[in-house]
Amino acid sequence: MYPTRFMSPEFSRQIFEQLYTEFLPIYGENEAKSLTFLLLEHFLGLSKTDIVFNKKVEQVFDYQNVIERIKNQEPVQYVIGETEFYGRKFKVTPDTLIPRPETEELVHSVVSGVKNEGKKPERLKILDIGTGSGCIAISLACELPQAEVYAYDISGNALKIAQENANRNQVNVKFEQRDILQFSEINPAEKFDIIVSNPPYVMDSEAKEMHKNVLDFEPHLALFVPDDNALIFYEAIVNFAVNHLKTRGLCIVEINQQLGLETAALFWNKGFSHTEVIKDLSGKDRFVRGIM
Numbered sequence: 001m002y003p004t005r006f007m008s009p010e011f012s013r014q015i016f017e018q019l020y021t022e023f024l025p026i027y028g029e030n031e032a033k034s035l036t037f038l039l040l041e042h043f044l045g046l047s048k049t050d051i052v053f054n055k056k057v058e059q060v061f062d063y064q065n066v067i068e069r070i071k072n073q074e075p076v077q078y079v080i081g082e083t084e085f086y087g088r089k090f091k092v093t094p095d096t097l098i099p100r101p102e103t104e105e106l107v108h109s110v111v112s113g114v115k116n117e118g119k120k121p122e123r124l125k126i127l128d129i130g131t132g133s134g135c136i137a138i139s140l141a142c143e144l145p146q147a148e149v150y151a152y153d154i155s156g157n158a159l160k161i162a163q164e165n166a167n168r169n170q171v172n173v174k175f176e177q178r179d180i181l182q183f184s185e186i187n188p189a190e191k192f193d194i195i196v197s198n199p200p201y202v203m204d205s206e207a208k209e210m211h212k213n214v215l216d217f218e219p220h221l222a223l224f225v226p227d228d229n230a231l232i233f234y235e236a237i238v239n240f241a242v243n244h245l246k247t248r249g250l251c252i253v254e255i256n257q258q259l260g261l262e263t264a265a266l267f268w269n270k271g272f273s274h275t276e277v278i279k280d281l282s283g284k285d286r287f288v289r290g291i292m
């Protein structure tokens with residue numbers, strides 16, 4: 001008998017059943033179903049309707065390999081090599097964090113703030129610190145097409161993916177490899193209207209509560225900070241922002257839900273006005289913003 005992947009042509013329901021049955025014991029009904037739909041759409045271009053009507057499939061794909069990776073709890077976004085963020089597709093690899101829905105709220109807050117305050121987007125200079133896949137910077141560049149958008153990350157590999165994502169979404173973002181913890185190297189004359197960041201904020205001690213799919217596959221450089229220095233990135237960002245924000249400039253960051261007040265205190269202590277902790281859609285302290 002041939003290995004499964006060489007059996008072709010096949011009927012879509014048969015393939016659906018095969019993947020679903022493999023995923024069910026690990027993921028449960030709903031997730032097994034949605035993973036299977038997503039994989040069949042990505043690799044075979046099959047819609048749910050195609051599967052319901054049991055469309056014949058001529059194409060082959062190595063679904064044994066895909067089954068193994070998903071059963072090993074690798075995030076499906078890495079298996080298909082992309083994800084959706086703020087309505088656009090982004091390439092993701094194990095060098096980039098998979099963008100989270102909370103971060104879409106961060107983007108939305110910046111976009112709606114600019115539009116509601118009637119700021120002139122053509123004059124705006126925006127910086128995203130710790131850009132990863134580039135999801136924040138690129139979404140802002142798409143939504144505010146006249147703004148000049150810059151993005152820093154310490155990881156050269158992440159920056160390569162971010163540049164691909166900018167090309168894919170047809171926007172210009174100026175990516176630079178920078179270590180925000182060494183901000184004194186950055187040109188003091190460079191001033192921004194908006195500084196936005198989703199830096200690493202998961203405390204090492206929180207790792208034990210995290211799922212295998214995050215711990216074993218996502219870049220630890222993007223996630224973790226030591227418990228005894230959990231605000232290290234926020235201190236660096238706030239110090240950077242004090243020197244690099246224009247008057248009335250905005251600094252907004254995504255935060256660890258347990259450290260809302262502590263993070264806001266860094267902003268207050270450095271003289272930011274209108275500092276506030278903002279909750280996400282699940283009601284958790286998730287963002288801090290302040291005006292310089």
Ligand SMILES: C[S@@+](CC[C@H](N)C(=O)[O-])C[C@H]1O[C@@H](n2cnc3c(N)ncnc32)[C@H](O)[C@@H]1O
Nearest residue numbers: 099130131132153154155179180198199200222
């Ligand atoms: C939580 S991830 C955020 C990625 C992306 N902005 C997002 O929201 O999905 C944090 C990012 O900070 C970057 N990073 C870690 N240490 C850094 C440093 N010292 N300087 C600059 N970037 C750093 C990581 O490479 C990672 O891409």
